[in-house]
């Protein structure tokens with residue numbers, strides 16, 4: 420079947436929309452008509468940094484759409500189901516079988532390899548193989564092949580064209596708080612960086628009943644939004660020493676912190692602001708060689724932990740429908756972060772994601788249904 424997809428051929432944020440042929444779904448796969456797809460900073464990183472994924476490739480990993488075909492062995496989904504597409508995982512390695520699929524041993528192959536695990540590609544353009552399967556979806560396209568595992572059924576009364584970002588950025592921030600750190604009522608958290616990931620963490624901390632939620636950024640309009648979404652203290656790191664401000668308000672530091680900036684001086688503050696037996700979660704990085712120094716005595720005396728977090732430790736079949744429920748109840752108003760673009764304006768949307776002009780750009784594949 421022919422469809423339209425944004426094909427990336429070089430190191431660039433520009434992806435011309437081309438006519439691409441997409442495979443039939445195999446036994447464990449589904450074909451999804453993409454309604455809309457979010458843009459995440461990982462799309463930007465893969466587009467700009469050589470070596471992370473092969474070329475030509477169709478990126479996009481926050482798709483939402485409608486199931487059009489199901490493979491012979493698919494049990495979880497039916498034609499017509501509304502789905503959010505999330506990260507893929509192998510389903511068989513020790514982390515997958517123990518319910519932590521975001522740490523799948525095969526993550527490099529299934530999310531970044533551009534092929535099925537058997538080496539085949541799902542896409543071709545004028546008989547040239549095009550890499551698909553990016554995060555098991557490649558959803559910068561009108562249609563996507565996903566594995567049954569990474570297509571998550573969602574309720575039909577929710578606005579489908581909004582839901583794609585739940586598949587990565589929003590699940591990451593919210594899951595970091597609710598699944599990874601397991602913040603409890605009355606505890607405190609500092610969230611460094613208030614982009615889509617950080618703001619999802621702020622909203623989740625409010626849902627969990629945090630007593631103090633510090634939001635730190637250098638963009639005043641993002642800090643204002645963080646205040647509206649639940650932050651009890653907003654700190655502009657360009658003008659204020661965030662570490663000193665947090666210690667002044669808490670005495671011994673916060674129970675939890677998250678770094679979503681990957682700015683080394685900020686990451687250090689995120690570690691240093693954690694009090695006794697607290698945990699700092701690291702969500703962002705600038706590449707495989709980035710490091711930050713850690714004060715060993717400070718960490719030791721406080722019993723402080725520092726841990727990495729991928730996709731908020733989500734079990735997507737459980738967590739994404741839960742986030743949709745929170746949204747429908749008005750407790751997780753992530754629509755405040757979203758700016759819609761037509762698919763044809765993908766270059767503008769990528770640019771606005773990169774500059775920060777839009778917090779969460781979402782590409783609409785057809786006319787709005789909102």
Ligand SMILES: NC(=O)c1ccc[n+]([C@@H]2O[C@H](COP(=O)([O-])OP(=O)(O)OC[C@H]3O[C@@H](n4cnc5c(N)ncnc54)[C@H](O)[C@@H]3O)[C@@H](O)[C@H]2O)c1
Pocket residue numbers: 459460461464587588591611612613614615616617635636637638641656657679680681682685701702703704728729730731775778
């Ligand atoms: N670990 C995962 O599973 C996972 C999943 C999705 C995204 N990510 C990563 O998380 C990161 C955040 O994603 P996002 O979509 O929220 O991006 P974003 O760029 O919108 O958010 C980062 C925020 O940090 C702020 N910032 C920059 N410099 C700062 C400074 N010196 N002090 C304070 N704040 C500063 C920016 O103003 C921005 O608001 C990205 O690096 C992304 O690749 C990780």
Ligand SMILES: [Zn+2]
Pocket residue numbers: 459460461462480587588
């Ligand atoms: Zn992402």
Ligand SMILES: [Zn+2]
Pocket residue numbers: 508509510511512513514515520522523524525
């Ligand atoms: Zn696995």
